[in-house]
Amino acid sequence: MIKKLIRKILGTKSKAARDANTPVVLGPEAHGIDPRLLSNNAIRVTSALQEAGYEAFVVGGAVRDLLLGVKPKDFDIATNATPEQVKRLFRRAFIIGKRFQIVHVMFGNDLLEVTTFRGTTSANAPKDEHGRVLRDNTFGSQAEDAERRDFTINAMYYNPANQQVLDYHGGIEDIRAKTLRIIGKPEERYREDPVRMLRVVRFAAKLKFSIEQETGAPIKVMAPLINNVPAARVFDEMLKLLMSGHALACLQQLRKEGLHHGLLPLLDVVLEQPMGFKFVTLALDSTDARIHAGKTVSPGFLFASLLWHQVLEKWEAYRAAGEQTIPALHLAADDVLDSQTEKLALQRKIGSDMRDIWAMQPRFERRTGKAPHKLLEHQRFRAGYDFLLLRCASGEIDAEIGEWWTAFYESDEASREDLISSASQPSGGGAGGAKRKRGPRRGGRNRSGGGRGDEGSGPDNAAPAHDGGGD
Ligand code: ATP
Ligand code: MG
Helix, strand or coil: CHHHHHHHHHCCCCHHHHCCCCCEEECHHHHCCCHHHCCHHHHHHHHHHHHCCCCEEEECHHHHHHHCCCCCCCCEEEECCCHHHHHHHCCCEEEECCCCCEEEEEECCEEEEEEECECCCCCCCCECCCCCECCCCCECCHHHHHHCCCEHHHCEEEECCCCEEEECCCHHHHHHCCEECECCCHHHHHHHCCHHHHHHHHHHHHHCCEECHHHHCCHHHHHHHHHHCCHHHHHHHHHHHHCCCCHHHHHHHHHHCCCCCCCCHHHHHHHHCCCCHHHHHHHHHHHHHHHHCCCCCCHHHHHHHHCHHHHHHHHHHHHHCCCCHHHHHHHHHHHHHHHHHHHHCCCHHHHHHHHHHHHHHHHHHCCCCCHHHHHHCCCCHHHHHHHHHHHHHCCCCCHHHHHHHHHHHHCCHHHHHHHHHHHCCCCCCCCCCCCCCCCCCCCCCCCCCCHHHHCCCCCCCCCCCCCCCCC
């Protein structure tokens, strides 16, 4: 209680933060980092800088992961050398960024980001009318650099040479207590950069940490500030969130924090559409599984999945208004892409991938003549086919179609012809692949959130072999 009161009076978050200029120094036995988790290239960069007389540390997420015993996926380096000085030391080093320059050091395909210590945000840094810091590019001391990082667990420095961790803000305690605590006054830090609200959610879900009470408290109220952040930045952060290997947990956490509402049209759609709930859950599950298996995930596929049920709804509406199946699908895709692009800055490439995947869907219904062969040659067949399987698994369409395509895809030429002739019998298809044939049969599902997922079809693509289709 008393401790809490003192913290409140001081406006600080932990013992260490009271003297934020002097770090707690931890040796190898205290922090227990396994040096084998470090990449050779990270050591190459820090030692080259140190040999040239500069300070250099591994910093941020990599130190956090090392302390958690996890192999970091990338290494950021912090130094007191200026970008020019850094560049001179490496053969393949590129200064990037206009406002605040950082250096990309490359070894083969491995990229390390080297950043000069930043100064703390000065009171007169330019801000927008909501208090978001627009520009802030001063260099500073290591202590200042630590202070402007987001969370205590992300503000530690590791020196591979002497294996010491420098901790300015009680990060080590918070790691041990599995706590996410923002550095400084939460309201101020969210106002400076509202993206930090998304970051806290991502880290909480990914690391399974809890959000310290004062860190979490302002989020519900401040969530709308995200709307003023440039779309491209929000998009980058959303992508990180969705590709974190914990996408589903992240989205659930966003909802818990009240961050999905009005935050992004995308999330409103995704989290509040009863019809698409099962589909989205499956899509995110399989994305998470792919990431854990070390496979790639295409952002186009991901966003195509997240928005599919919005497309379906509009597609049906256009058809009901008399449009033909295919033009109706394109109109629906246009609508959805337009409405999402505004806020989300969907890059052109991602948008066109999404459109390809959607546009392929009705073509899976045509299983006669040359059509299936042509589709198989489509550049993005695999993505379209995976998407089809998700639609089957979610119960949106008949599982039989997915099974047929799996057989077709995996067969030799002769068996393919057999498959085509077997499919040419009573098709059961009808125009418009995504017609929710079973919809009307399932009384009441329209309003029961997520209810349709409970009907027998397992999450596995192969599972709903039977009873998939309404007759
Ligand atoms: P991940 O493992 O997801 O990459 P990370 O912590 O490394 O997590 P990055 O986005 O790579 O996240 O950022 C690197 C470091 O830069 C963070 O650890 C943090 O110290 C600092 N940082 C990043 N974004 C912000 C921000 N919005 N405000 C303050 N500090 C930030
Ligand atoms: Mg990182």
